[in-house]
Amino acid sequence: MFSFFKKKSPPPEAQSQTAGLHEAALADMSPAANTAAPGAQTATTARQGWMDRLKAGLRKTGSNLTTVFTGTRIDDELYEELETALLMADSGVKATEYLLQDLKRRVKEAKATEPAQVKGLLADAIAELLQPLQKPLEIGAHHPTVIMVAGVNGAGKTTSIGKLTKHLADDGLSVLLAAADTFRAAAKEQLAVWADRNTVEIISQQGGDPAAVSFDAVTAGRARGRDVVLVDTAGRLPTQQHLMEELKKIKRVVQKADATAPHEVLLVIDGNTGQNALAQVKAFDETLGLTGLIVTKLDGTAKGGVLCAIARERPIPVYFIGVGEQLQDLETFDAREFAQALLS
Numbered sequence: 001m002f003s004f005f006k007k008k009s010p011p012p013e014a015q016s017q018t019a020g021l022h023e024a025a026l027a028d029m030s031p032a033a034n035t036a037a038p039g040a041q042t043a044t045t046a047r048q049g050w051m052d053r054l055k056a057g058l059r060k061t062g063s064n065l066t067t068v069f070t071g072t073r074i075d076d077e078l079y080e081e082l083e084t085a086l087l088m089a090d091s092g093v094k095a096t097e098y099l100l101q102d103l104k105r106r107v108k109e110a111k112a113t114e115p116a117q118v119k120g121l122l123a124d125a126i127a128e129l130l131q132p133l134q135k136p137l138e139i140g141a142h143h144p145t146v147i148m149v150a151g152v153n154g155a156g157k158t159t160s161i162g163k164l165t166k167h168l169a170d171d172g173l174s175v176l177l178a179a180a181d182t183f184r185a186a187a188k189e190q191l192a193v194w195a196d197r198n199t200v201e202i203i204s205q206q207g208g209d210p211a212a213v214s215f216d217a218v219t220a221g222r223a224r225g226r227d228v229v230l231v232d233t234a235g236r237l238p239t240q241q242h243l244m245e246e247l248k249k250i251k252r253v254v255q256k257a258d259a260t261a262p263h264e265v266l267l268v269i270d271g272n273t274g275q276n277a278l279a280q281v282k283a284f285d286e287t288l289g290l291t292g293l294i295v296t297k298l299d300g301t302a303k304g305g306v307l308c309a310i311a312r313e314r315p316i317p318v319y320f321i322g323v324g325e326q327l328q329d330l331e332t333f334d335a336r337e338f339a340q341a342l343l344s
């Protein structure tokens with residue numbers, strides 16, 4: 001299932017041999033991929049299943065927004081209700097103001113007369129606002145690609161790493177997990193369950209230093225020729241200065257094992273925490289320099305608008321979103337799909 005990852009182009013000499021595979025990989029990447037390719041039908045069906053789960057997951061956020069359009073007139077009251085609904089969805093003041101202005105312009109241009117049309121135009125405005133967040137995770141430019149994963153306690157880091165590992169392994173990529181969460185007793189075991197399940201290796205150290213575990217994992221990943229090294233770090237709050245310093249140290253030590261690493265620094269945020277998640281993005285970005293986000297627990301939350309706030313205030317790519325605890329509940333982020341699911 002290549003739709004999850006964009007693989008970096010191989011060098012020119014290798015390109016001719018792998019052209020078919022590479023083209024297939026890129027062709028399938030888009031959710032709206034051409035259905036003529038072999039296996040594309042299955043991919044389309046899987047994506048449809050995902051769209052249904054996404055719609056169900058975002059229902060709570062979406063229902064507050066869609067009720068705004070049940071009236072018969074496009075008037076100040078409609079825009080005021082919409083403003084409240086966007087703020088309630090944790091879109092934040094900046095994104096809400098931006099969306100309202102953009103929407104009014106679109107309504108004027110389209111000469112819309114029905115609230116239902118305005119709903120469609122809002123979906124367009126949200127999709128365009130979220131577009132900069134849509135970017136595939138690239139694997140293959142480095143061997144191994146080292147991905148460091150951080151986040152506050154309970155955001156869903158370990159679960160997301162497990163799901164990601166499974167998807168990578170399904171794509172034929174070899175994965176080595178670094179259990180650098182040496183604080184939480186069960187974290188290593190939790191990763192080990194995923195490692196067993198996915199037949200991937202895990203590097204851990206009883207009560208060890210997280211930076212040392214990460215160093216060992218990157219070194220082992222290089223020596224063993226693995227495609228990806230995933231580093232799971234312990235949960236921490238951005239206000240815990242010493243723990244934020246520890247993250248910087250892990251990053252520095254990873255760089256010692258491979259001067260080009262980490263190639264990705266991901267933050268996992270719990271979508272349920274709304275504006276707080278935005279504050280986490282800003283704080284972790286300032287400490288670590290984030291390259292991507294994974295937004296979990298968008299199922300059952302009324303705060304899914306936080307993605308609009310992120311797009312407006314700290315547009316870091318959202319590689320994946322999660323709408324449940326099952327493996328298939330983590331998928332690539334698509335701006336238009338998200339906007340459509342929100343306003344369906």
Ligand SMILES: Nc1nc2c(ncn2[C@@H]2O[C@H](COP(=O)(O)OP(=O)(O)OP(=O)(O)O)[C@@H](O)[C@H]2O)c(=O)[nH]1
Nearest residue numbers: 153154155156157158159235296297322323324325
């Ligand atoms: N509903 C829902 N639950 C999720 C999702 N992602 C993760 N979870 C659940 O959230 C809980 C915490 O997930 P973990 O992966 O242990 O979180 P963590 O960030 O590794 O936690 P710490 O290591 O304590 O910081 C678990 O019960 C997961 O099953 C999601 O997308 N939706």
